[in-house]
Amino acid sequence: MENKLIIIAYCVYLPIALGLTYYVAKTLFKNAKVFMLDIFHGKENIAYATNRLFEIGFYLMNLGFALLILKINVSQYNPFETYQKLIETLSYKIGGFSIYLGVMLFLNLLLFFRGRRKSKQGDKKKFVPPIQPVATQK
């Protein structure tokens, strides 16, 4: 019974965690293209390449974390024998992973905002204002 329940838990957890990561990464980086084009002043090749690199990093980090927290600890003090325990463990893992993904998403969004601000600041430095005629006071 115990082994069967653990296998059920893994079979539920893995598709949900992997599918959630895929969906979040797809949505985030589809919308990040606008940011990247803004940051790199509309140069498409470097903007899309940077976007892709960010996406790969996001996948690596989140899939790694999803697999890292897969293991269910079972001992004689912590038996895994009822469907109630199955639901509780799964909810803890999936809910925790979902919150983690949300925090990661907001961190990425902050990075994009920061990049946008920095690139705007760079523009301002390059821009040399024309010399204003000084009004002479008499």
Add this chain to the structure above:
Amino acid sequence: MTYNTLSYIIYLPIAIYITVIVGYKLYKNGLVYVESIFGEVKLAQAINKILLVGYYLTNVGYAIITVKDFKHVSNVFELLNEVSLRLASIVLILAALHYINIIVLSFGRKSSIIKIN
């Protein structure tokens, strides 16, 4: 099936449904605010979409994770009490977040208007 399992089966769909509906309504009505802060329609849509996904992840995640804190339920009355308590806490948290959001948006709008002027 124990009463605890039954309470999870009742609680989870309602909590997720409330969170998703509230998020979708805020997403639709918040777009105007985000546009007025950033000034560009495309960028505002992208930001709004990312914010919606982030909202779903954190709040649905929280709704799911509270299943672990359920007390032991042994009859129908306790089940009703426990489920309504958890749902109430989810709805109250959403309300608090919503008001914080409105305050933050109005500040952002004020500062962006000042910048334009």
